[in-house]
Amino acid sequence: MELSKSFVDVWITYFGNGSLLQPLWDSLRLNYKDYLRSPLFPVALTVSSYFVFCIPFLACDIMGEMWAWIQQFKIQPSRRPTASSVLHCASVTLFNHMFLVLPASVAQWVWRPPVDLPDQAPSLFELLSGVIGNLLLFDFQYYIWHLLHHKIRWLYVTFHAIHHQYSSPFALATQCLSGWELITVGFWTTLNPIILKSHLLTTWAFMVFHVYVSIEDHCGYDFPWSTTHLFPCGFYGGPSKHDVHHQKPNTNFAPHFSHWDIIFGTHSGTSLNIKGRIHPQCGS
Numbered sequence: 090m091e092l093s094k095s096f097v098d099v100w101i102t103y104f105g106n107g108s109l110l111q112p113l114w115d116s117l118r119l120n121y122k123d124y125l126r127s128p129l130f131p132v133a134l135t136v137s138s139y140f141v142f143c144i145p146f147l148a149c150d151i152m153g154e155m156w157a158w159i160q161q162f163k164i165q166p167s168r169r170p171t172a173s174s175v176l177h178c179a180s181v182t183l184f185n186h187m188f189l190v191l192p193a194s195v196a197q198w199v200w201r202p203p204v205d206l207p208d209q210a211p212s213l214f215e216l217l218s219g220v221i222g223n224l225l226l227f228d229f230q231y232y233i234w235h236l237l238h239h240k241i242r243w244l245y246v247t248f249h250a251i252h253h254q255y256s257s258p259f260a261l262a263t264q265c266l267s268g269w270e271l272i273t274v275g276f277w278t279t280l281n282p283i284i285l286k287s288h289l290l291t292t293w294a295f296m297v298f299h300v301y302v303s304i305e306d307h308c309g310y311d312f313p314w315s316t317t318h319l320f321p322c323g324f325y326g327g328p329s330k331h332d333v334h335h336q337k338p339n340t341n342f343a344p345h346f347s348h349w350d351i352i353f354g355t356h357s358g359t360s361l362n363i364k365g366r367i368h369p370q371c372g373s
């Protein structure tokens with residue numbers, strides 16, 4: 090009885106109320122209030138996260154066999170990004186940021202009023218469940234979008250083919266996207282936290298984590314610490330499954346989790362055998 094009571098106390102202290110994140114939230118509000126309230130902050134956060142998260146994966150590609158231990162985790166070891174493919178993706182990304190992200194950011198800055206920062210921080214439970222909830226909602230939206238853009242030839246050729254120029258993806262291929270796809274993804278990542286009434290701290294955590302897992306999906310490496318291995322039974326796709334989508338484009342349409350592909354029969358786990366390392370799938 091005493092044991093269960095203390096467990097409940099600990100759970101409430103660390104997960105169930107805002108006291109754990111309150112000092113962090115208070116410090117952010119007191120010291121960076123003007124930046125955090127700006128409609129430009131989420132854009133600056135996601136754009137800077139994108140380039141920072143790409144750097145370590147790019148370094149692995151550039152160092153190649155000089156980092157032999159890292160290379161054992163390469164999903165397609167015989168296929169490495171060339172300088173021209175990296176430059177092509179960098180130029181597409183730069184073009185999209187100059188002509189889409191920047192004008193959209195300026196428009197938000199002009200027309201959207203600064204947001205109010207609530208006094209209360211979210212509890213750790215609210216933050217974690219909010220991030221997972223936002224990921225699940227995005228996963229469903231993008232699954233439908235992605236399926237349609239593969240099944241309808243005009244949509245594929247016009248909007249999605251550019252992302253499939255590389256059958257062996259690498260970090261910078263993440264945002265090698267058409268303007269329409271980038272706008273759609275940006276719209277959902279902005280709208281979903283509003284639909285789910287997420288706290289601002291949860292919203293920002295989701296945005297940064299979403300950028301990370303999107304890059305990880307394309308990084309070309311299946312590290313032991315990758316998100317693929319976070320959940321049992323292959324419930325979370327991660328880099329190994331999205332790599333299969335780039336090799337076999339009519340499979341694995343969901344960007345993050347596996348359940349929609351399993352339900353609709355589009356799931357393929359064949360690259361789960363990477364250099365002889367079989368990843369266990371429940372029931373298979």
Ligand SMILES: [Zn+2]
Nearest residue numbers: 252307331335
């Ligand atoms: Zn992709």
Ligand SMILES: [Zn+2]
Nearest residue numbers: 235239249338
């Ligand atoms: Zn695709």
